Amino acid sequence: MLFNSVDFAFFYITVTLLYFLLPFKGRWVLLLAASCYFYMAFVPVYILILGFTIVVDYFAGIYIEKSAGRKRKWLLVCSLVANIGVLAFFKYFNFINENITAAANSMGWHNHIPFLTILLPIGLSFHTFQAMSYTIEVYRGNQKAEKHFGIYSLYVMFYPQLVAGPIERPQNILHQMHVKHNFSYANMVAGLRQMAWGFFKKLVVADRLSIYVDSVYSNPELHNGSSVVVSSIFFAIQIYCDFSGYSDIAIGSARTMGFELMTNFKRPYFSKSIPEFWSKWHISLSTWFRDYLYIPLGGNRVSQGRRFLNLFIVFMVSGLWHGANYTFIIWGALHGTYQIAGLLAKPYVSRMESFLQLSQSKFWGLLRGLFTFALVTFAWIFFRANTVHDAFTMITNLKTIGQQPFLGNGINQFGHCILAILLLFTIEYFMEFKPEISLFNNRYEVVRWASVIGLVFIILVFGVFNGGQFIYFQF
Amino acid sequence: MQQSDSIKFIRKFLIFIIILFVCDRIIGYGLQTLYFSLKKGQYAQTSYAIETASPDLVVFGSSRALHHYASPELAEQLHCSVYNAGRDGQFIPYYCALEDVMLNRRKPKAIILDVNVWELAPNNEKYEKLAMLLPYIPRHPELKKYTNEISKWEYLKLYCKTYPYNSTLLVSVHDYLFANKLPQDENGYFPLERTMSRQDFESYREKKRVYDEKRAKQHIPVDQKAVKYYEYFLNKTASLHIKTYVIISPTLLKEPNTPEKQLLEQIAKKYTNVTFLDFTANSDYNNQYTKFADEFHLNKQGATEFSHQLAAYLSR
Numbered sequence: 147m148l149f150n151s152v153d154f155a156f157f158y159i160t161v162t163l164l165y166f167l168l169p170f171k172g173r174w175v176l177l178l179a180a181s182c183y184f185y186m187a188f189v190p191v192y193i194l195i196l197g198f199t200i201v202v203d204y205f206a207g208i209y210i211e212k213s214a215g216r217k218r219k220w221l222l223v224c225s226l227v228a229n230i231g232v233l234a235f236f237k238y239f240n241f242i243n244e245n246i247t248a249a250a251n252s253m254g255w256h257n258h259i260p261f262l263t264i265l266l267p268i269g270l271s272f273h274t275f276q277a278m279s280y281t282i283e284v285y286r287g288n289q290k291a292e293k294h295f296g297i298y299s300l301y302v303m304f305y306p307q308l309v310a311g312p313i314e315r316p317q318n319i320l321h322q323m324h325v326k327h328n329f330s331y332a333n334m335v336a337g338l339r340q341m342a343w344g345f346f347k348k349l350v351v352a353d354r355l356s357i358y359v360d361s362v363y364s365n366p367e368l369h370n371g372s373s374v375v376v377s378s379i380f381f382a383i384q385i386y387c388d389f390s391g392y393s394d395i396a397i398g399s400a401r402t403m404g405f406e407l408m409t410n411f412k413r414p415y416f417s418k419s420i421p422e423f424w425s426k427w428h429i430s431l432s433t434w435f436r437d438y439l440y441i442p443l444g445g446n447r448v449s450q451g452r453r454f455l456n457l458f459i460v461f462m463v464s465g466l467w468h469g470a471n472y473t474f475i476i477w478g479a480l481h482g483t484y485q486i487a488g489l490l491a492k493p494y495v496s497r498m499e500s501f502l503q504l505s506q507s508k509f510w511g512l513l514r515g516l517f518t519f520a521l522v523t524f525a526w527i528f529f530r531a532n533t534v535h536d537a538f539t540m541i542t543n544l545k546t547i548g549q550q551p552f553l554g555n556g557i558n559q560f561g562h563c564i565l566a567i568l569l570l571f572t573i574e575y576f577m578e579f580k581p582e583i584s585l586f587n588n589r590y591e592v593v594r595w596a597s598v599i600g601l602v603f604i605i606l607v608f609g610v611f612n613g614g615q616f617i618y619f620q621f
Numbered sequence: 622m623q624q625s626d627s628i629k630f631i632r633k634f635l636i637f638i639i640i641l642f643v644c645d646r647i648i649g650y651g652l653q654t655l656y657f658s659l660k661k662g663q664y665a666q667t668s669y670a671i672e673t674a675s676p677d678l679v680v681f682g683s684s685r686a687l688h689h690y691a692s693p694e695l696a697e698q699l700h701c702s703v704y705n706a707g708r709d710g711q712f713i714p715y716y717c718a719l720e721d722v723m724l725n726r727r728k729p730k731a732i733i734l735d736v737n738v739w740e741l742a743p744n745n746e747k748y749e750k751l752a753m754l755l756p757y758i759p760r761h762p763e764l765k766k767y768t769n770e771i772s773k774w775e776y777l778k779l780y781c782k783t784y785p786y787n788s789t790l791l792v793s794v795h796d797y798l799f800a801n802k803l804p805q806d807e808n809g810y811f812p813l814e815r816t817m818s819r820q821d822f823e824s825y826r827e828k829k830r831v832y833d834e835k836r837a838k839q840h841i842p843v844d845q846k847a848v849k850y851y852e853y854f855l856n857k858t859a860s861l862h863i864k865t866y867v868i869i870s871p872t873l874l875k876e877p878n879t880p881e882k883q884l885l886e887q888i889a890k891k892y893t894n895v896t897f898l899d900f901t902a903n904s905d906y907n908n909q910y911t912k913f914a915d916e917f918h919l920n921k922q923g924a925t926e927f928s929h930q931l932a933a934y935l936s937r
Contacts (some may be wrong), residue, residue, distance in 0.1 A: 152772070368832060561795075606648075607652075
C-alpha cells in the first residue's frame with residue numbers, strides 16, 4: 147500500500163482510531179494485523195519470507211541471550227546467514243548469475259543456472275537490516291531478547307517503517323511497544339503536520355520532478371548536456387523529497403500513535419562537505435553501517451591507509467545495498483572516493499581557510515555548499531541511470547551543455563518544477579537557518595493554522611496525484 | 622488528560638475540516654472561473670472542442686494532430702467546416718472521450734484520427750493524462766467513465782472542488798495574463814512558426830539511430846486496453862457510418878515497422894468506413910528538416926504542404 151494513495155488514507159484513519167479505542171492489551175494485535183495487511187497489499191505471498199526471518203531471529207535472540215562463548219557466536223552467525231541469505235537470494239542471485247554467465251561466455255562455456263523470474267520483495271533490505279540490528283544488539287548485550295513473539299514481530303513489521311525505513315534499532319523502538327501510549331494532542335498535531343510536510347515533498351516536488359527526470363533518463367541518447375544537468379539536479383531534489391517525504395509520513399504517522407521513530411534526514415543539501423552530507427542523509431542507514439560495519443572493521447582507530455580502505459568498503463557495500471547493479475556500486479565507490487579525497491584535502495583546506503580567514507565567510511560557505519551539491523549530484527547520475535552505459539552516455543552528452551535544455555510541456559511541466567523547487571528550498575531555508583520564524587511551529591496559532599491549510603491547498607493545486615511509488619521501495 | 626486531549630483534538634479537527642471545506646469551495650470556484658474564462662491557449666481550445674465545436678470534418682489526435690492539420694487549408698479545399706481537436710501529450714483514450722462528447726452533439730461528415738507510431742505501446746501516461754477532462758465532469762457526466770481510468774477513487778476525489786483544477790493554475794494564469802501575446806488558434810490548429818536547424822537534425826538523426834537499434838532489441842508488449850479504445854473509437858464511427866481516416870502523419874525520419882504500428886493498420890483495415898494512411902516513409906517529409914519545427918512536429922510550411930496534399934487526396 148502506498149502512502150500517497152486514498153487506500154492508505156482509509157487504512158491510516160481506521161488503524162489510528164482503533165488503536166486509541168482498543169484496550170492496551172489488544173493494541174499490539176491490531177498493529178501487527180494492520181502491518182500484515184499493509185505489507186500484503188503489495189505481494190501477499192512475500193509475507194512468508196518475513197515470517198521466516200522473524201521466527202529465526204526471534205529464537206536466535208532468545209538463545210543468544212541464554213548462551214555464552216562460541217555457541218553464542220554461532221547462533222549470531224546462523225541468524226545473520228539466514229537474513230543475508232534471504233537478501234542475497236532475492237536481491238543478488240540474478241546479478242551474480244549474470245556475472246557468472248558473462249564470465250562463462252567469455253571463456254566459451256555455458257552457464258545453465260536459470261535466472262529468477264520473481265519480483266523482489268518490497269523493502270527487503272530495510273526490514274532485513276532492522277532484524278539484523280536486533281540479533282547483533284542482543285549478542286552485544288545492549289538489548290534484552292524479546293520474549294513476546296507478537297511484539298518482536300511488530301518490531302520488524304511496524305507498518306510505518308516496514309518498507310522504506312527509518313531502519314530502527316531495538317533500543318529505540320522495542321521498549322515503546324511495551325508502553326501504553328495515551329492519546330496526546332501534541333503528538334497528534336505534530337505527527338499530522340509532519341505527514342503533511344511529507345506529502346508536500348512527495349506529491350508537489352518529487353512526483354513533479356520525476357516526470358521531467360524520467361523523460362530524460364529513459365532516453366539518455368536523445369538529450370543534450372543542458373538537459374543532463376537539469377535532469378540530474380532535478381533528480382537530486384526528487385530523490386531527497388521522495389525518500390525524506392516517505393520518512394516524514396512514516397515518522398509522523400507513528401508519532402500520532404505515540405511512537406518516536408528516529409530522524410532520517412536533516413536537510414542534507416545545506417551541507418558544506420560530503421561527511422556532513424552523510425550525517426544528514428538517510429541517517430538510519432549510515433549509522434547502521436557505522437555501527438555494524440565500519441567500527442567492526444576498525445573504524446578510525448587504525449592506520450590512515452586502513453581507515454581509507456574501511457571507508458571505501460562501507461560505501462561500496464552501501465551502494466550494493468541499494469541494488470544489484472553496477473550503477474549503484476559505482477555510486478558507492480564515488481562517495482567512498484569523495485570521503486577519502488575530503489580527508490586527504492582537509493588539512494590543506496583548513497590551512498587555506500585560516501590563512502584567508504574564510505571560515506566565517508558566508509560566500510565561502512555557499513561555495514562549499516554548491517561544490518558539495520555538485521559532487522553529490524554527479525554521483526546521482528550513476529544511481530538513476532538504468533545502466534552504466536546510459537550513465538556514461540549522459541556524461542558524454544555533457545559536452546553539448548550550451549544547448550537549450552529539454553523543456554517538456556513548457557510552462558506546465560518545467561514551470562511547475564521550478565515553482566516546486568522554490569517552495570521547497572524557501573521553506574527549508576527558514577527551517578534550517580531561521581527556526582525562530584518557522585511557519586509550522588510559529589508561536590501564533592493563526593500562523594500555524596494558515597500554514598497547514600496553505601500547505602494542504604498547495605498540495606491540492608500543485609501536487610501530482612497519479613505519481614508512482616516511492617523510489618526506495620525497490621531497495 | 623487523555624479525554625481532554627481527545628476532545629480538544631476533535632473540536633479543533635472539526636474546525637479545521639470546516640475551514641478546509643469553505644476554502645475548497647472558494648478556491649475551486651476561483652479556479653473554475655479562471656479556467657473557463659480563458660479565450661486563448663490550449664485550455665480554451667479544449668473547452669471549445671468539448672463544449673461547442675460541431676464541424677463537418679473533425680481532427681482527433683495528439684500534438685502531432687494539433688500542429689499538422691491546418692484547418693483553414695483543409696476547409697478551403699474541401700469546402701466544409703473543419704475543426705482540429707488535437708491536444709498536446711494525449712493518446713487514444715482521450716480521443717475516445719472527445720469523440721463521445723462531440724458526436725453526441727452533432728454527427729460530422731468525416732473524421733480524421735491522427736495516431737502516433739507508439740499509440741498502442743504500454744504507457745500509463747495515456748490514462749493519467751485523462752485528468753485534463755476533470756474540469757468538464759459537472760457539465761459532461763458521460764466523461765466519468767474515462768476519468769475513472771485515472772484511479773478507482775477518482776469519483777471520491779471529485780467531491781473536492783479544487784482537485785479538478787489540479788496543475789492548471791500556472792498555465793491558466795499565464796494564458797489569462799498574456800492572452801494578447803498568445804497565438805490565436807485557427808479552428809483549433811496551432812501552427813509552429815520555427816524551423817529546425819541542420820545541426821539539430823543531424824544530432825537527432827544520430828540519436829534516433831541509436832534509439833531505434835536499442836528498441837529493436839527489446840520486446841515491448843502491446844497495451845491491450847489501448848487496443849480496445851482504438852477499436853471503440855472505430856466501432857463508433859462505423860456504427861454512425863462516418864467516413865474515417867486513420868492517419869500517421871509525416872515524420873522527420875522513416876519510422877521502423879514496429880508491431881504496434883502494424884497492429885494500427887491491421888485493425889483499421891477491418892472497417893469498411895476506415896481508410897488507413899501512413900506518411901512515415903514519405904520522401905516529401907523524411908529528412909526534410911526545413912519543414913519541421915522540431916523532431917516530432919511539422920512547422921507551418923510543412924503542415925500547410927501536408928494539409929494541401931491530404932485535402933487533394935480527400936477530395937478525390
